[in-house]
Amino acid sequence: MSGFIAASSAQAATFPVGSANFKASAGPNGTFAGAFFNTGIAAGEFTDTFTFTLPADGFGSGTVTTSANFLGNANDLDFTSVLINGVAAQLFVAGGGVFESAFQNLIPITAGQLNTITVTGFSRGNGAYGGQASFEPSAIPEPASWALMLAGFAMTGYALRRRRVAFA
Template sequence: MKNAFLAAGVAALGFVVAPSAQAATFPVGSPNFTATPGPNGTFAGAFFNTGIAAGAFTDTFTFTLPADGFGSGTVTTSANFLGSANDLDFTSVLINGVEAELFTAGGGVFESAYANLIPIVAGQLNTITVTGVSRGNGAYGGQASFVPSAIPEPATWAMMLLGFAMVGAAARYRKRSTNVRYA
C-alpha cells in the first residue's frame, strides 16, 4: 500500500514538473498568416511558424471568409537529421475539426499533411490547427486555397421555391378555368 502511494506521488510530481505545451493563435493578417484575394471570390493563403521550442505545441490559425465554399491545403516540415534540433513531428493537422492526412518520408525527416475540399462557412470563425512535437528549433510552413461554392444562398433558394410555387399555381388555375364544350 505504501508503494502505491509513493507511485501516485511520483506520477503527480511528474505532471507538475512536466513542461506545459506551447500554444499560439495567429489570426489572418498576422505576420505568420497571410491571405490574398483572387478572381471570382477565391483566396490563397500562407501560414507558418519557426523557432518552435522543444516540446509539444499547438498552433491555431483563424480566419473568416465572405462566402461559403471549400478549402484545401498542405503543411510540410523537414529536418537535417532525424532527432536533430530542427526536427519536428506533426501529431495532427485539423481544418475546422477535419483531420488532414499525414505522410512521412526519409525515415521521418520529412513530414507533410494535406486536406482537400473541406467545407468553409461564411462569416464564421474557421480554424487550421497544427499540433506536434519540436526537438528545439522546429519549423513548418503551409499553404491554403479557397474556392466559393456554387450553391445558392438560403435567400436565393427561398426566392426560387416561391417562383416555382407561383408558376405551379398559375398553371393549375389556367387548367381549371379552361372548359371545352362540344356542340
C-alpha cells in the same frame, strides 16, 4: 556532471489571418490563397491555431510540411495532427521521419464563421513548418442566371411537347 532532461510544458499560439505568420490574398471569382507558418518552435509539445473568416460558403484545401537535415536534431519536428475545421488532414512521413506533410482538400467552409487550421506536434528545440491554403466559393448561380436557366428549360419542354414523335 549528471544527465538531466527537463520536460517542457505544452506551447499554444493563435495566429489570425493578417498576422506575421498568416497571410492571405483575394483572387478572381471569390477565391483566396493563404500562407501560414511558425519557426523557432521551442522543445516540447505545441499547438498552433490559425483563424480566418471568409465572405462566402465554399471549400478549402491545404498542405503543411516540415523538414530537417537529420532525424532527432534540434530542427526536427513531428506532427501529431493537423485539423481544418476539426477535420483531420492526412499525415505522410518520408525520409525515415525527417520529412512530414499533411494535406486535405474539399473541407466545407461556412461564410461569416470563424474557421481554424490547428497544427499540433512535438519540436526538438528549433522546429519549423510552413503551409498553404486555398479557398473556392461554392458555385451558386445569380438570380439572372437562374431566370435564364428556367426560361431555357421551359422552351425545351415546350418544343418537346409540340414535337410529334413518329414510331415505325
